[in-house]
Amino acid sequence: MRQRAARDQQRLDSGAVTSPKDLENLQHEIASLAKRQGDLEDVVLEIMERRESAQERVAELTGRVTSVQSKTDDAMARRDAATESLDSEIATATKEREVIAASVPADLLKLYDKLRAQQGGVGAARLYQRRCEGCRLELNITEVNEVKAAARDAVLRCENCRRILVRTSESGL
Numbered sequence: 596m597r598q599r600a601a602r603d604q605q606r607l608d609s610g611a612v613t614s615p616k617d618l619e620n621l622q623h624e625i626a627s628l629a630k631r632q633g634d635l636e637d638v639v640l641e642i643m644e645r646r647e648s649a650q651e652r653v654a655e656l657t658g659r660v661t662s663v664q665s666k667t668d669d670a671m672a673r674r675d676a677a678t679e680s681l682d683s684e685i686a687t688a689t690k691e692r693e694v695i696a697a698s699v700p701a702d703l704l705k706l707y708d709k710l711r712a713q714q715g716g717v718g719a720a721r722l723y724q725r726r727c728e729g730c731r732l733e734l735n736i737t738e739v740n741e742v743k744a745a746a747r748d749a750v751l752r753c754e755n756c757r758r759i760l761v762r763t764s765e766s767g768l
């Protein structure tokens with residue numbers, strides 16, 4: 596379009612066109628080409644502005660993706676570390692349990708394992724301040740007296756939840 600306008604201008608300037616009507620047509624065409632060029636330049640400008648704003652948005656979103664990714668990586672690293680630490684605790688506890696279980700009489704261990712399966716993983720509970728820490732119920736006076744009278748190595752059970760009661764110096768007896 597620019598070439599065509601330049602060509603028209605050349606023809607006009609060369610003086611080759613002499614007829615007034617042709618001259619008028621040529622000038623008219625030059626003017627109309629100039630206007631069109633102006634319009635197109637406006638369109639190009641608008642497109643460039645939109646492109647710039649789209650690029651800004653891409654940069655912003657990329658930044659947010661990076662930030663979310665880094666938070667995810669961080670959370671996963673913490674999860675892995677926690678899993679590792681739990682695995683090691685489980686391994687230690689399992690070893691300790693094996694050692695302790697070896698020293699417990701077979702029938703008591705059997706009872707404990709049965710209760711543990713029945714009572715959501717807790718087969719024995721500490722008796723603390725006259726309260727069974729398995730079911731959280733306080734022993735009544737009769738039960739307390741029975742516990743007090745029992746031999747040191749007797750296996751005691753909670754009357755309420757049936758768990759094995761473990762006596763300590765804090766049992767409140």
Ligand SMILES: [Zn+2]
Nearest residue numbers: 727730753756
């Ligand atoms: Zn209980």
